[in-house]
Amino acid sequence: MNPSPPFKKRLLRSVGDSFAFHNFARAVEIADRGRKYLRVLTYHRIDWLDRRIDLDPSLISATPDQFARQLDWLMQYFSVVSLEAVLDSMRGETSLPARAVLITFDDAYEDFYLHAFDILRDRGLPASLFVPTAYPDQPDRRFWWDRLYETLLCDHAGSHLETKLGSFDVSNEISRGQTLRELKQSLKQLPWTELNDVVDSICMQSKAKPLVPAVMSWDQLNEVSDQHVTLVPHTHTHPLLDRISPSEVRNEVELSMQMLKQKTGCSLPAIAYPSGQYSRQVVEQSRKAGCELGFTTNRGINRITHCDPMQLCRINVGRETPDNVIRFQLNPASRPMQWLLR
Ligand SMILES: [Zn+2]
Numbered sequence: 001m002n003p004s005p006p007f008k009k010r011l012l013r014s015v016g017d018s019f020a021f022h023n024f025a026r027a028v029e030i031a032d033r034g035r036k037y038l039r040v041l042t043y044h045r046i047d048w049l050d051r052r053i054d055l056d057p058s059l060i061s062a063t064p065d066q067f068a069r070q071l072d073w074l075m076q077y078f079s080v081v082s083l084e085a086v087l088d089s090m091r092g093e094t095s096l097p098a099r100a101v102l103i104t105f106d107d108a109y110e111d112f113y114l115h116a117f118d119i120l121r122d123r124g125l126p127a128s129l130f131v132p133t134a135y136p137d138q139p140d141r142r143f144w145w146d147r148l149y150e151t152l153l154c155d156h157a158g159s160h161l162e163t164k165l166g167s168f169d170v171s172n173e174i175s176r177g178q179t180l181r182e183l184k185q186s187l188k189q190l191p192w193t194e195l196n197d198v199v200d201s202i203c204m205q206s207k208a209k210p211l212v213p214a215v216m217s218w219d220q221l222n223e224v225s226d227q228h229v230t231l232v233p234h235t236h237t238h239p240l241l242d243r244i245s246p247s248e249v250r251n252e253v254e255l256s257m258q259m260l261k262q263k264t265g266c267s268l269p270a271i272a273y274p275s276g277q278y279s280r281q282v283v284e285q286s287r288k289a290g291c292e293l294g295f296t297t298n299r300g301i302n303r304i305t306h307c308d309p310m311q312l313c314r315i316n317v318g319r320e321t322p323d324n325v326i327r328f329q330l331n332p333a334s335r336p337m338q339w340l341l342r
Pocket residue numbers: 106107234238273274275
């Protein structure tokens with residue numbers, strides 16, 4: 001039987017922080033000199049926990065200090081590459097350097113501009129930003145998980161929450177956190193329109209507040225794209241693509257590509273599937289829309305000659321994951337231990 005998540009978390013933290021594991025991860029890196037693999041890191045937000053109390057903190061991948069430290073060891077042990085270089089290698093036109101790593105950010109949160117951008121620029125490192133194109137300059141458009149978080153954790157006054165999915169205990173901070181996690185999991189199984197109906201009904205009683213943008217503006221996106229940041233489609237409205245029809249998938253991907261080109265001039269043929277939810281149909285429709293690369297949230301590294309470019313694996317960076325464990329996951333030797341790292 002697999003250990004429970006809290007046990008795994010504690011184990012990972014204590015083992016990952018140890019000096020012995022540091023040496024082990026380093027030995028694995030030295031042994032791996034090949035050019036066979038593409039590693040892709042996924043970040044969402046780079047921020048301090050208490051800066052935006054209206055946004056779901058589970059999306060914070062690292063504080064600015066943590067992120068700077070991670071980039072420093074990435075520069076020391078790996079080769080950070082651009083998405084353009086990855087596309088060329090997948091087309092067979094060039095080879096990637098040994099230990100190639102692509103740094104990606106999903107959702108284009110404003111904290112990328114406020115914190116991550118300078119840290120990347122100071123080190124001259126490229127990164128790719130997956131942009132849901134309906135969100136820039138639209139502060140009233142918010143991600144459904146952030147709306148739920150704000151309503152449940154900041155606004156909700158009652159002890160019970162009645163929803164179409166059942167009744168939930170929201171009498172204290174612990175039960176609200178638990179309810180949020182359960183709701184997020186259950187909602188992802190619903191058709192997209194139903195998910196939005198449930199979120200709307202939960203958030204309806206939320207008090208109106210001045211809206212602070214969560215996502216970067218088009219001006220900010222244009223500024224970063226001039227300096228080693230590649231802007232890439234992340235659909236238009238960020239729906240769960242396996243919960244909408246094939247024609248809606250095609251429309252979402254095409255619209256996102258068109259908007260990005262029109263607003264910024266960027267036209268790289270790639271997509272990151274929102275929340276990592278995709279199906280064979282989604283891959284097919286994205287390919288028909290012109291995509292040559294598709295990024296999932298499936299954990300792992302990609303063997304360049306054997307992987308499906310439309311189903312590329314990534315390593316998600318979590319705020320509580322020790323650096324040594326992230327480093328270890330970037331190596332082929334970590335494959336047999338994926339159950340522990342999941
Ligand atoms: Zn996303």
